[in-house]
Amino acid sequence: MTAGPEEQSGLTALARGLSAPKGFVDASLAAPAPGAISLLGGIPAPVALPVEAIGRASEQLWQDPDAAVAGLQYAPARGSAALCDWIARWEGVDPSRIVVTNGGMHGLSLAVLTVVERGATVAVDDPVFPGFLWALEMSTTRTLPVPVLADGFDVEHLARRLAGGTRIAAAYTVPDFHNPAQVSLSASKRQALIELAERYGFYVIVDNPYRELRFGGQDQGVAAFHGSDRAIHVNTFTKTLGPGWRVGWLVLPEHLVAPVIRLRNRLDVHTSSVTQAVIERLLTDDVLWFDQVVRNATALYRERAGALIDALHEQLPGAFDIVAPEGGLFLWPRLTDDAVDPAALFRRAAAHGVLYQPGEFFAADPRQRSSARHLRFSYSDRTPDELREAVRRLALAF
C-alpha cells in the first residue's frame, strides 16, 4: 500500500515516512467478519465496564450547573486538578508529576516526541506491542529488539549491547502482563533496567496499561520506575473504564513535566474536560469504587483465561505450550509441532470463523522467527462459551 505521487504531493518528510496500516494495526482497525469469533483486540469485556455508575455520574454532572459549565469550558493543559490528585495517590507520587493524556497511545507518542530524537535507536521488547512501533515512527524506525523472557525484558542482553558500544535514546517495555507475551518483569530486573538507564543516560518508556488487571502472582511494583529521573510511566483508564474515554496519564520525572505539557498543549490543548469531569466524579465520589471495578474485571478475566486454557487442553491436547497468565488480557500459546505452518493455520482458522493475531505481527526482529510460532488470543471480551466455541473452530482448522 505505497502512497501514489498525488498523495505524496506537498507532504512533509514526517507524513511521507509514516507507514500505512499493516499486520497488527490493520487487523486492529478492521471490522471483524460477521459471525466470526474475534480474539483480536485487547479490549475490556462490555460487562466489566461500569455503565450504570457512568450513567449516574453523567446525570449528576449535567444537573450540577457549576460542574456542567466547568465541564464544557477549557481546562488546564496538564489535566484537572482533582483527577491529577487521584491519579497521584493511586501511583504514590506527587501530583505535580502527573499529566493527563488521551489514553495510553497518546502517552507513548508524547514520550517518543519528547525524548526520542529523529533517527535515534530505541530498544524494544521482542515480541513487541506493534502499536508502539506505530507511534515510534513519529521519530524513528531504528530499533534494538530485546528478547522478552519468562521474567520479562532481557536486561542482561541490553546491558551487553550497551557495554559493546550501542547507544539508545530509550528502552520500551510492558512490565506487567506483557502484550503479547503475558509475562511480567521481575522486581530485580526493574531495578537493573533503571540502573542501566541512569548509567547510560537513556529513558525507560514503561507502558503499563494492564497493571491494574492482576488475578494471580505477586506484584513486582513500580517504585523503581517512580523513583528514577529516567522513567516515563504510561498508564490509562482504557482497560478498566473503557477505550472510548481516551483518558490516561503519564507519571513523569519532574524535569519532563513542562516539556511534555508544552508539546501536548500544542497538539490539542488538553484532554476533554467532559470525559475528565465524569471520570473524576466516578473516582472521587466513592473512594472504594475503582477498586471494586478492578476486582470485578479481574475475577471475570481470571475465569475467561481459565476457560480458554481448559478448552485448549481438552480440544487440542499437546498442540500448544501454554503458560497460565497472572493478569492482563492475553494468552500467548506456542505451537509445539514445528510441522504446523502458522500462516496456513491462521487462514484456515479465519475460514472456520475464529480470528486472532498471529505471532509474527509482534516480531520486533524480523530475522528472529520465534514469535511466529505463537498465537495471541485476547480472552477478555469473549464469554467462556464463546471461547470454547472459538477453540472448537480452531481445532477444526488444525
Added chain:
Amino acid sequence: MTAGPEEQSGLTALARGLSAPKGFVDASLAAPAPGAISLLGGIPAPVALPVEAIGRASEQLWQDPDAAVAGLQYAPARGSAALCDWIARWEGVDPSRIVVTNGGMHGLSLAVLTVVERGATVAVDDPVFPGFLWALEMSTTRTLPVPVLADGFDVEHLARRLAGGTRIAAAYTVPDFHNPAQVSLSASKRQALIELAERYGFYVIVDNPYRELRFGGQDQGVAAFHGSDRAIHVNTFTKTLGPGWRVGWLVLPEHLVAPVIRLRNRLDVHTSSVTQAVIERLLTDDVLWFDQVVRNATALYRERAGALIDALHEQLPGAFDIVAPEGGLFLWPRLTDDAVDPAALFRRAAAHGVLYQPGEFFAADPRQRSSARHLRFSYSDRTPDELREAVRRLALAF
C-alpha cells in the same frame, strides 16, 4: 523562562525548540484574578451552551445498552460514521473528506505536521491568532506576516511576495470573524487565495472556528476552499457546544485524508468515542437542534457586542476607532490617541480589575507596531452589565 540544563537533558530537538508559554498563551492558560472582569478568552457564554439537551442525550446514551458499549470501546480513527456524515452535510462535502479531531487546535497541529516541512516558511495573518504560531512551532518558526485588511488577508500582498520569489509551504488565515481583527475575507479574495495556492503549490490552512457565529453581514462562503485540492478547512464544536468537548473536524482534499489519519491514529488513536456519541446524538435526534443552538448563541453575542460598543462610545467617547463586528466573539478597537501608551493602559486596567488581551500579543511581525494600538476584547462570556462595568473600569484606567 528559558529551560535549565536539567530540563533540557535528553530532550529531542523538537521538545527543546518549543517555547514556554508567554504573551497570549500564558494569559490564556492563567486563572484570572478574583474580582477581575475577564475579557480574555474567546469562549462561549455558559448560557449559550445547551446543558439541558446534553444532559438528556447523555442519559439516553447510558441507558441504551448497545450505544453505551459502543461509546466505551474503540472507534474508527477518522471519527464515527454518523458524526462524519452529519459534518459532511453541514459542510456540503463528501463524508470521505471529513476527519474528526480533538478540536480546532488539533486540526491546526495535524495540518502543520502534514504539510509544513521543518523550517519551511508559512504566510500568516498579521495580526495573527497566537495559538496557531504555538502549534506551528511543531514544524517551524519562519513566518511571512501578511496584513489583515478590512476585507481580510491581503492576498495581493502575498501574490507580490510570491512573484518576487518567496516560497511558502502554507498560508494561514481565519476567514470568518477573524481572531483578533473581527473582519471576514471577501468571497473574491477567497477565490484569489486559492488560485495562488494552486499556482504556487502551497496549502491554505483555513481556520474557521467562528464560522457559525454570524449575526450580521453576508456569508462569503466556503465553496472556494471546499472545491480545491489545496485547502485544509479546520472547524470545531468549541465555540458552539463548548471547548470542553475537544471535538472538531477537518475538511481535507482527498489526497490528504489517509496521511492525516495515519498521523492522528499514531498520536492518540481517535477522538473520544464518548464525546462523539453524545454530540452525534444531539445533532441527529432533531435535525433542527444545532441551528437553534447557533441562533440562540448569535442573538446573545449580537446583544453583547452591542452593549460593549455602546458602553465604549458612552464612557470613552473618541478613545477608540470601533468597527461593529458581523459575528464571532471579538472586538478589536484601535486607540485613536497616539499619546496613550498601551502597555501602561493594560497595567492600569488590570489594577482596576479589567483584563483583556493587549494587541501586541497578536503581532505577527514584531517590527510592525499597528497591532499594539489595538485591544482585543472578548465579549462573548460576559453579560451586558459586566461589559458596562468593565468599560467603567477601563475608563478609570485612561
